[in-house]
């Protein structure tokens with residue numbers, strides 16, 4: 001385990017201060033027509049832990065991801081990542097700064113091989129600059145390193161046997177895995193995963209969870225959206241609950257599962273029953 | 279009956295003409311333009327419907343600089359000026375439209391191509407572009423200013439005479455321009471081959487597949503698209519230059535939108551996103567077009583096709599119909615083109 005402060009000691013009031021926040025969101029709002037999809041006063045995400053965003057369908061989780069990563073523009077609001085303000089920055093600069101996301105609707109690059117998908121993920125590649133592209137010796141060494149890293153990750157994500165296949169031939173679950181593995185190629189400091197387990201074979205989910213925990217232990221901060229309660233309760237260090245664009249609760253899994261507002265607004269009685277066993 | 283037809287058709291002439299055209303300078307210019315379009319559309323996914331704008335920029339840039347005697351009347355420098363002009367066109371198309379959705383680029387490219395053609399034709403630019411008469415102007419010709427002569431006479435290392443065999447005989451000047459044309463096709467193809475097997479090419483292909491995925495991985499999509507537009511545009515400009523040097527003059531009729539659509543057909547026929555697709559496509563395209571046109575001509579002349587259906591002078595317009603048929607057939611039976619990979623076929627309507 002990392003030597004980060006234990007989340008159980010964090011304040012569970014909404015928008016509470018965290019000892020070492022990697023991401024701070026302030027007064028962020030996004031409306032679609034009359035709909036307030038996101039409306040957040042203040043949110044801090046602690047560095048080095050696994051934070052989960054949960055909430056009913058349409059709560060604004062994906063929209064919040066889009067705003068933070070620059071894929072959508074908020075009506076107003078500011079956010080700071082690793083002490084630098086990201087408001088108005090384009091997505092590729094945000095990714096280069098070390099905050100890399102995956103998508104709820106997977107974006108595998110269908111007419112490229114699995115391996116090429118992976119190689120693309122690596123950041124700061126010399127060979128990606130036009131002036132070096134034709135000069136193979138300028139990037140050959142780095143390419144070999146990137147290849148090695150891709151091999152290791154593909155192994156971990158059970159995709160090694162598919163490495164030379166076109167991504168189009170992968171199953172839905174395999175595409176989720178590929179997208180996550182590809183994002184990890186860039187060695188992000190904060191990774192945002194939008195429903196990474198959706199459609200993934202339950203037998204593989206366990207090993208993925210272990211992998212996410214390993215990431216955290218390596219010092220990567222993880223922020224993920226998920227609907228599967230077992231997954232959320234199993235690996236989250238901290239949970240933020242959204243409903244109708246607003247944060248309605250935050251806390252450790254134990255806090256959240258006991259919170260009457262959460263049970264009311266989101267979990268519903270059936271899930272509440274299930275949670276009694278947790 | 280079929281035997282009778284065969285007796286009336288001169289197969290040797292048919293094949294000879296078709297082959298001759300498919301290895302000629304015209305086929306080389308179309309191949310070159312298609313190599314440029316292949317980078318745009320085949321690899322980057324950019325819908326450039328104004329290929330002819332880049333060709334016109336190259337040809338006119340070269341012709342204007344040469345006939346005006348700017349840059350000391352050097353043809354090499356004039357060609358370079360044509361390429362720089364094409365870069366300017368790429369920037370003026372790309373800067374406003376590449377940040378927008380793909381269809382905006384398509385609209386902008388069509389528009390720029392027509393704006394360019396009509397401006398070159400206008401009376402206001404008569405002194406520069408020769409307006410509807412093109413370049414070199416009558417005065418230029420009287421003064422013996424000819425860019426074609428520089429290539430076919432001054433630069434020509436082949437001694438006078440006629441080379442080849444059978445119906446594939448070419449005089450030294452034609453042969454020399456053919457060699458130059460195909461040499462440029464080869465160089466451009468090797469350039470694309472080299473680029474596309476580099477990490478740069480990987481980013482380019484990723485942009486074609488999904489721009490947002492590329493952005494999410496930290497790639498500056500706008501900058502890559504602009505680079506692709508510029509490089510492909512310069513290759514297409516070189517095609518325009520080659521064509522001008524071959525015909526000996528430039529005029530706006532050479533740069534009508536239909537040329538763009540012929541080049542699209544060439545690319546799709548050969549196979550978009552394949553390195554040799556544009557080359558194979560151009561050779562096959564010209565072979566089929568000339569073969570069918572000549573066959574029809576012979577059939578009309580020998581009375582096999584009644585005048586009421588098709589007259590000799592209408593045969594040239596059959597070209598457009600054939601282009602449509604070729605595209606239709608490809609969509610149905612071979613969306614990846616002649617040499618493209620099935621898995622990487624861009625157009626798959628099924």
Ligand SMILES: Nc1ncnc2c1ncn2[C@@H]1O[C@H](COP(=O)(O)OP(=O)(O)OP(=O)(O)O)[C@@H](O)[C@H]1O
Pocket residue numbers: 032035037055056057058059060061062063064104
């Ligand atoms: N581009 C858009 N245009 C209009 N409305 C949008 C757009 N994107 C999202 N919305 C709306 O914003 C709200 C929040 O959507 P969002 O996708 O963020 O929900 P979510 O919490 O990710 O839900 P899910 O769990 O189903 O993925 C929804 O009501 C949705 O209809």
Ligand SMILES: [Mg+2]
Pocket residue numbers: 061062063104
């Ligand atoms: Mg969502």
